[in-house]
Amino acid sequence: MATLVEPSFDENILRALCETDCGVPLLMDRIKQSMVSCREAAAFLKRRAGVEDEYGKSMQKLARQAANEYATSEAKAGSYVNAWQSSMRTHEVMAENRIKFALRLNEMSEELANLAKEVDKNRKATKDLATRYERALQESESITEKAKSRFDMTAEELERLLLQKEGESLKDNAMQGRSPVNGKRVLGKAVAKGGMLLKGKNPQNLQRQEDDVRARMSTASDAYRKAVTETQTIRQEYFNFQLPRILRAFKECVDEIDLGTQYHLARYAFLCESIVHSDATTITPPDDNSPSLKATMESIDNRTDFKTYMQAYVYAHGGTNTRGPRRTGPADEGFLPPMPAAHHHPGTSPSPSHVPLSDKGRPTFGVNLSEQMSRDDADVPPILVKCCEAIEKYGLTTQGVYRIGGTHSKVLKLKERLDRDLDSVNLDADEWSSDISNVTSVLKLWLRELPDPLFTSSQHADFLDAARNENERARHIRLHERVNALPDPNYSTLKYLMGHLHKVVQHEAQNAMSVQNLAIVFGPTLFGQGQPGLNGQLNGMADASLQNKAVETILEHYTDIFVDEADD
Known part of the structure; x- marks a missing residue:
């Protein structure tokens, strides 16, 4: 592991x-x-x-x-x-x-x-x-403790022998009072070890006994000294080398599991x-x-469903009800024939909602950005200008503008009209100004359907690398460089869009759309929808967070990147 x-x-x-x-x-x-x-x-x-x-x-x-x-x-x-x-x-x-x-x-x-x-x-x-x-x-x-005890015992035995040799009585010797054990017991141990203290004061015997005790004392001293040296060596090795290594191993276990x-x-x-x-x-x-x-x-259309059901039911049952009363009785009862169905007057004009729109051959959705701007001879795509102006006019104080989606059917209807004849569509009409979310949804839809996203596919990885910078200043500078490297149509379009979103953020108190909220909405939109993660959906969200961070940084520094640069 x-x-x-x-x-x-x-x-x-x-x-x-x-x-x-x-x-x-x-x-x-x-x-x-x-x-x-x-x-x-x-x-x-x-x-x-x-x-x-x-x-x-x-x-x-x-x-x-x-x-x-x-x-x-x-x-x-x-x-x-x-x-x-x-x-x-x-x-x-x-x-x-x-x-x-x-x-x-x-x-x-x-x-x-x-x-x-x-x-x-x-x-x-x-x-x-x-x-x-x-x-x-x-x-x-x-x-070491045992060696010290043997050495101390031999030293006491030698001291008693020397006292006897000088003619002093063991009973009168003050040392006996200091001995941790009684004299008889110590004397017995001395005899057991070859001592001859009970055999009188023969000088020759005392000398031999002294030599024997001194020899044993020298051996005990050497053993004690050796034990002390070995213990000190083991202690130094343990505290100076082994203990730090053991503590380090334990601390690594703590760090690893924590x-x-x-x-x-x-x-x-x-x-x-x-x-x-x-x-x-x-x-x-x-x-x-x-x-x-x-x-x-909301797409359930009960009115249309019922009409379809009614037509199918009438067709299946031949328009008759075998279980209920008949509409016409026998002919001899004198019932009037059924009333003819009402018809529209020939001069009646069709409903305005069914008037077909003219197609001027200037499609906007799904058309390359540079092609649109070259065809329309404009620095900024007209559809972007038209939608942004309407949103700024009617939606800057709308709660959740850009976050709340429009009605699906109305969004598709507005898209079709803008694609057929952009100039003829009046976004000031109550149909569109009363629910500005339809206009914001169409604008996002136009950005998503660009063949090459606004942050081009070729620069997708460069923008994400720039967004990975943890340092705010470094991330701002790198993204500024990436923006400047965009093609001219993409740059001018991005500049206009960010200026519009900058106005939206200035009304955050009314619309509750902060820089972070707008970045979440426009991150996937400006980077395109064809950039999945390497290991499935959950990993793909890492790219999504970087996309959002890139848009957030660019919008936060809109003035530095676009306005001040233009002044220079």
Whole structure:
């Protein structure tokens, strides 16, 4: 397993641990606490994965069952069945996202459990090593104590012998009072070791006994000196070399499990945000071509559905009701013939809503930006100017402008009219000015349908690299360079659009659209929709955050990038 320990190990902490006498138990207790925390996090993620998996599978089963049952039932058809089946597909997508989320949580739980096992294994190995060195030092100190006791005993025996040799009585000697044991017991030990203190004061015997005691004392002294030297060597090696190494190993275990647990919890937080964002984009796609769940339900046209049902029913039943009263009775009852159906007067003109629009052959949607501007001989695309002026006139104080999508049918209607004859469309009309969200949705749709996005595909990676800069000033400078490198049509269009969004931000108190909110809306729009992540949807969100950061930085520094540069 790759270590998660920081490359810059905190030597000051290690030095402080070496100076305290409780460094080893301190770190061992800390490791136990961290392991409990790690295992608790792993258990939570496993249980959360079970909840999400059960929810996803239940939702998936419910959506499929509801769709199948509706298909075999005698329920309504028309726009209702289309909306119903579309909403069930939306629920299936949400269920699949939850199942994937549960899978990722299970993987993280297993990784945390393996981390705890690995750290516990390293802790036990280091603990065994520390125990061996501590036991070796304790055994050496015990040997030294025994050698010292033997040396002290031999020294006392020699002192008594010398006193007898000088003719002093053991009973009158003050040393006997200082002896930790009674004289008889010590004397017995001396005799057991070959001493002859009870045999009188024969000078020859005393001399031989003195020589024997001195020889034993020399041997005990050498053994004691050797034991002290060996103990000091082991002690110095333990405290100067082995203990720092043991403490470092324990501290690395602490860092590994603490940082590993924090890393996985941060991943969990990111995945939680991702799944919520995924549900939001599934229910309300940022692409206006894909209707939201709300727009899908609003697309139900009960009036048209009923007309279609009525026509089909009349056709299927021949226009007669065999179970009810007849419209006409027998001919001899004198009933009047049925009233003729009403017809429109020949001079009546069709409804204005059905008047066909002229097509002047100047399509705007899906046309290359440079081609549009060259054809129209304009520095800024006319559709951008037309929409932005209407939005600034009617929408600057609208709550959630650009965030709230328009009605799907009206957005498509306005798009068709602008594409047929841009000049003839009056955005001041109540049909469009009363709900400015239709105009904002058309403007975003025009930007998304550009063959090459405003931040061109060739510079896509350059913009993301610039946005990765953590330093605000460096990110501003790099993105300024990327903007200046855009083709002239893209640069002039971006400059006008950012000037418009700058005005929107100035009314944030009324419209609640901050720089960050606008960046979230326009990030995917200005970078195009064809840039998925390398490893699926969750990883693709990393690019989305960089796209948003790029747009946010450019909009924050609009004056520095565009206005001041123009003045220069």
